[in-house]
Amino acid sequence: MKKVKVVYxxxxxxxxxxxxxxxxxxxxxxxxxxxxxxxxxxxxxxxxLEEEHIKGNPKLxxxxxxxxxxxxxxxxxxxxxGYRVVITHSWRYPFASASEVTLFDKEGEELVSxxxxxxxxxxxxxxxxxxxxxxxxxxDICKRLEKEGYMILEYRMDDKxxxxxxxxxxxxxxxxxxxxxx
Numbered sequence: 715m716k717k718v719k720v721v722y723x724x725x726x727x728x729x730x731x732x733x734x735x736x737x738x739x740x741x742x743x744x745x746x747x748x749x750x751x752x753x754x755x756x757x758x759x760x761x762x763l764e765e766e767h768i769k770g771n772p773k774l775x776x777x778x779x780x781x782x783x784x785x786x787x788x789x790x791x792x793x794x795x796g797y798r799v800v801i802t803h804s805w806r807y808p809f810a811s812a813s814e815v816t817l818f819d820k821e822g823e824e825l826v827s828x829x830x831x832x833x834x835x836x837x838x839x840x841x842x843x844x845x846x847x848x849x850x851x852x853x854d855i856c857k858r859l860e861k862e863g864y865m866i867l868e869y870r871m872d873d874k875x876x877x878x879x880x881x882x883x884x885x886x887x888x889x890x891x892x893x894x895x896x
Contacts, residue, residue: 723888724894725886725889727877727880727881727887728877730889734887734889735873735876736891737890737891738887738893739870739873739876741891741893748866752774752776754866755774755776755859755863758858758859759774759855763792763855766851766855768799769792770790770791770792770793771790771791772788772789772790773788773789773790774788774859775787776808776859776863778860778863778864778867780864783806783809784807784808784809785807785810785860786808786809786856786859786863787801787808787812787813787856788856788859789801789802789803794848795844797817797819797825797844797848798818798822799816799818799848800815801814801816801830802814810853811829811831811853813830814828814830815828815830815845815848815852817841817848825841825845826842826845828845830853832846832849832853
């Protein structure tokens with residue numbers, strides 16, 4: 715048996731060429747799966763609902779991969795201005811306007827139901843007007859959450875921030891930008 719000792723040259727992030735730095739950052743995000751994204755968006759959703767005085771427990775669905783049909787919605791049972799509001803979604807794609815919103819009175823009687831699109835015809839009666847108001851809030855919350863989700867997914871540390879991250883965690887790299895910490 716023979717023992718061989720191998721020596722590698724490793725670099726701190728700030729010692730790399732710009733090309734190697736770009737490669738290191740790209741490699742860092744290559745397999746990112748964002749396991750906490752659903753929790754973060756749900757927390758934001760709860761805060762936005764609270765701002766609008768809507769009580770409930772939202773269940774989020776989203777697809778945020780910059781493709782046709784992408785979007786975000788939430789479903790569940792909610793309480794708002796004396797109404798019980800039920801939001802359902804049965805479409806393949808998670809865009810909010812495909813959700814169904816139903817208003818119920820305090821006794822549980824269904825008052826009005828519609829897909830989550832504003833319909834000026836509904837403004838002709840009190841409950842229809844309330845449904846349009848709720849749908850406006852719902853679509854705004856979904857739009858804000860979708861934007862937040864894309865911001866999280868598209869975020870990339872710049873050289874300075876990534877350098878600080880690497881220093882704090884004592885990461886080393888090969889000359890080409892591949893991580894050397896095995």
